[in-house]
Amino acid sequence: MADIDIAIIGAGVVGLAIAKELSEKYENIVVLERHNSFGQETSSRNSEVIHSGIHYPLGSLKTNLCVEGNRMLYDICEKNDIGYKKLGKFIVAIDEEEIGVLETLKQRGEENGVDGLVFHEPTDIKKIEPYVNAKLAIYSPNSGIIDSHGLMKYFADAAKSKGVLMVYNSEVTDINKENFGFKFKVNSSDGTTEEFTTKILINSAGLYSDKIAEMAGIDENGYKLHPCKGDYFSWNKKFLHHLIYPIPEKLSIGIHAGLDLNHDIKFGPNAYFVDEIDYGVESGKEEFYNSIRKYLPTIDLNDLSPAMSGVRAKLQTQNEDFRDFVISHESERGLTGLINLIGIESPGLTASPAIAKYVSEMIDTIYHNL
Numbered sequence: 118m119a120d121i122d123i124a125i126i127g128a129g130v131v132g133l134a135i136a137k138e139l140s141e142k143y144e145n146i147v148v149l150e151r152h153n154s155f156g157q158e159t160s161s162r163n164s165e166v167i168h169s170g171i172h173y174p175l176g177s178l179k180t181n182l183c184v185e186g187n188r189m190l191y192d193i194c195e196k197n198d199i200g201y202k203k204l205g206k207f208i209v210a211i212d213e214e215e216i217g218v219l220e221t222l223k224q225r226g227e228e229n230g231v232d233g234l235v236f237h238e239p240t241d242i243k244k245i246e247p248y249v250n251a252k253l254a255i256y257s258p259n260s261g262i263i264d265s266h267g268l269m270k271y272f273a274d275a276a277k278s279k280g281v282l283m284v285y286n287s288e289v290t291d292i293n294k295e296n297f298g299f300k301f302k303v304n305s306s307d308g309t310t311e312e313f314t315t316k317i318l319i320n321s322a323g324l325y326s327d328k329i330a331e332m333a334g335i336d337e338n339g340y341k342l343h344p345c346k347g348d349y350f351s352w353n354k355k356f357l358h359h360l361i362y363p364i365p366e367k368l369s370i371g372i373h374a375g376l377d378l379n380h381d382i383k384f385g386p387n388a389y390f391v392d393e394i395d396y397g398v399e400s401g402k403e404e405f406y407n408s409i410r411k412y413l414p415t416i417d418l419n420d421l422s423p424a425m426s427g428v429r430a431k432l433q434t435q436n437e438d439f440r441d442f443v444i445s446h447e448s449e450r451g452l453t454g455l456i457n458l459i460g461i462e463s464p465g466l467t468a469s470p471a472i473a474k475y476v477s478e479m480i481d482t483i484y485h486n487l
């Protein structure tokens with residue numbers, strides 16, 4: 118018999134959302150996290166934007182779980198007193214070529230099921246956001262911002278209140294398939310190593326999820342992550358009321374103007390691949406200034422200061438156009454009971470409650486077939 122029924126590796130927003138969702142139906146659930154608290158990695162190093170689902174291909178997990186997660190998140194925030202603002206977002210085109218891209222984006226958004234998208238002409242934009250330069254803009258009313266720490270705390274507290282055990286300072290270092298499920302080793306920060314067994318193992322280890330899959334015996338190139346860093350610069354002005362996005366780039370949705378709940382403004386993230394995870398801001402502010410001034414011409418280079426950075430768990434390489442989230446029950450590889458979540462980059466925060474529901478349905482099927 119296994120010690121644990123369901124073990125979840127990683128207490129980022131995705132692991133916590135899954136723990137909360139599963140705690141409503143199942144017992145004997147443990148979350149293992151190597152840091153001393155939840156949300157110490159990507160889940161606290163992002164733009165905190167509730168995306169609407171415009172940017173991703175029709176039918177992809179990124180689209181479907183983002184559109185569903187968007188609706189779920191507003192409801193969760195409203196009912197549980199989690200900070201959020203449904204600010205709305207403008208995606209701006211600054212020339213004729215970009216207007217063409219904008220038209221494609223709006224059509225894609227509508228096909229994806231995003232409600233309320235409308236075009237705004239320059240005269241309207243100037244009235245709403247006087248500092249923004251645009252030849253045309255899409256307005257997305259369902260985009261917003263969220264207190265991501267508040268969301269994670271809500272997921273963690275709700276899971277704990279239903280009996281989920283949060284085990285911090287505990288790093289999973291080795292996994293072996295057994296008849297009943299999995300045996301795994303955990304290194305604690307006090308230097309001890311313990312071995313546990315679980316029927317179901319959920320790999321929600323963010324930037325390290327490819328390593329966890331490897332530990333479980335999946336040596337697949339398609340699961341290899343390519344960490345892709347994004348820096349942010351803050352702006353010492355409070356001149357904006359909405360999220361302002363440029364036309365998306367290949368590796369990211371562009372250096373945008375993001376607001377926090379105090380209406381402080383941060384620009385970012387840019388996108389560059391890195392070999393090591395290091396959260397120092399490495400980019401120069403000239404790169405940011407040159408991107409931003411296209412849609413915010415009054416910006417002054419001296420008004421920008423390095424703020425923070427985050428690292429995307431990217432499956433996509435420089436040569437690929439799109440990679441979807443991997444959320445996979447690995448039964449076909451002989452690893453029944455292992456669920457891998459790999460490449461959960463943006464819109465992973467928005468999608469987190471919908472991802473949790475999706476994983477929970479997978480687990481219902483596993484239990485049904487046991």
Ligand SMILES: Cc1cc2nc3c(=O)[nH]c(=O)nc-3n(C[C@H](O)[C@H](O)[C@H](O)COP(=O)(O)OP(=O)(O)OC[C@H]3O[C@@H](n4cnc5c(N)ncnc54)[C@H](O)[C@@H]3O)c2cc1C
Pocket residue numbers: 126127128129130131132133149150151152155156157158159160161162163164165166167168287288289290321322323324325326329346347386426427428429430461462463464465466467468
């Ligand atoms: C720059 C940037 C901007 C973004 N902006 C947005 C946005 O505006 N909106 C949006 O929806 N999404 C955004 N995202 C994406 C979003 O932040 C992520 O999708 C989400 O945070 C992923 O959560 P996670 O739980 O999968 O990963 P993480 O938060 O990284 O959590 C994984 C956890 O696993 C733990 N772990 C790893 N290995 C082990 C091990 N061996 N044993 C135990 N624990 C382990 C880690 O310590 C970590 O706590 C952004 C991402 C980046 C990088």
